[in-house]
Amino acid sequence: MLRHPILLLPALLIVLLISIVITTCIGVSGLSLLTFDSEMIHKLIFEVRLPRIIGALLVGAGLAAAGCVMQGLFRNPMADPYIIGTSTGGALGAACAIVFLGGLLMPLFAFIGAAASTITVYIISQRNGRMGVETLLLSGIAVSLFLSAMLSFIMYMSGNSLHQIMFWMMGGFWNMYWDDVGLALLIPAAAVILYIFSRDLNVMALGEEEAIHLGVNTERTKKILLMVSTFITAIAVSISGCIGFVGLIIPHIMRIFTGPDHRILLPASMLAGSILLMWADTFARTMPVEIPVGIITAFLGAPFFIYLLRRRTRV
């Protein structure tokens, strides 16, 4: 933990801004701002690179925020934005759109799938107006398994469209454009709501009973936080497919530096998630053959996380 964790925020912000500038100059074509083929470079920067970069930035922030909140809410280090079936639901929705509608309305279907699966979990685990965290987790896993069986079935029967479902599931910002970015702007808007509840999250980390005694309306807080982070995740999933590891690992890494205070942890995670996904996507799009960004985040994220874990336990 840093001595002044609050200073991490401006530092990350500066890194983020510099990253935006640098990644905008990088592209597979090798054309950069210094090339004076003005029309092409203008088009590449404003219509191809920038939408992708900003899209990756917003999705990265959203996934990290949702992951941070889920971990705090479930008091479980394994929690990530997809823990209660959001990704499987989204994938099933997208697969249905690909197989039955030829890819039409895919983002909409992914969003509906992601939201519907989480709401189902939510309804299942509610009893007498209360919702136990363990029940929520377990029913999330059950629904997720059921949906993944359906997904496997659709993939098995999908014939020629199988590769398209595979591409989608690995996650990527292939065709990001400004309209997708417009949609992604809902993520920071929703994240503001999460931030408002960051104090309550801190209290709830003590345990639900304790939080109630300290005057936190835990049921209401849980509902709102779950709904908002599901909304963020569903938007992210509908834009870019299932990108793993950002939501799981970034909050952990940031917690090492900032400590458990969500008031700092949440914005720090969002900034770090943006930076990570932006660079991962830049890497993905500058390879000779584009690689799904989800593979890169997992490939780089997991070893780095293991390194941090080992280092922390040694100290």
Place this chain on the structure above:
Amino acid sequence: MKHLRILLIFLLVLAIFSGTALGWTPVTITDDSGFESVIESQPQTIVSLAPTNTEIIFALGLGDKVVGVTEYCNYPKEALTKQTVGGYSTINMEKIVAANPDIIFANPMNGEENIDYLRQLGYTVIVIQSDSVEGTYAAIQMIGKCTGTTAEAESIVSDMKIRIQAITDKLTDVTEKPTVMHAMSVDPYWVSGSNTFQNELITLAGGTNAFADVNGWGVVTLEKLLTTNPEIILVDSGSKMGTTGENTLQKAFLTNGRLSSITAVKNDDVYVMDSDTFDRSGPRIVDSLEQLAQILHPEIFGNYAEPESTAASPGFGAVLIISGVIGGLFICRRK
């Protein structure tokens, strides 16, 4: 009278000779997986585990002997009436045992474990891999050899060679070879690079593959697509499930504002290729090649007339889902 006797003797000799020709001498075949099989008697029942094999078998006039095909075997029409034994890697062993074929023509895509299993069951399995024009000739000849239709095989192959020769002859002096992109998906842009069957056809038809630097099939970024700027774009038609590929791919290229600077899009040179012939290395590759030559060099081969779209529109599925949702809402409200 004497003439008649000579004629009769001649006919008799001819009959004896052709008789021995009809008799089966066991053949030893080393297939494309390197496996050696001996075919002791002429196969009377055949199972095909790939659309390519099915097309070749029917072209050799062996349609009547076919007792099993895959669900992807849609050409010729008669193949649709045959019993299906599964997909590529999802073969139903029980159906094959029930069909009890004398010979099975497989494809590496069936998966090694399936092929090994069929061999363990005692079937003669010939694995055929044809992912080039030469490979297609070899595939036709091998199936011919296995089934005693060598003459038919040779005539198909020589016919194909003549037709391909006719195209390449006209292209010998052509120096202007348009850059061609072959896309199988737009989200992401998934293209055929070098060392692909499509690359070979594009080259044979007098074009240059715009993404020859991609090895095999790969994904290219929008940025790369814009800077590569292909002069002609070929998109795959859909087949089997998700048949909407045809219109959506072409439309995606022509209507996406960000692609408007690409030469092919500007000149409306985005063509739908029938994926059943263009991606399938059977006897019909020549049809694809002739089509492609027309697209790439209309000044030599005449203008290309795009065939009518046969793909199903996505409309039906959408209507079904929307009406389902409305119906569901209605029922909920009634409660």
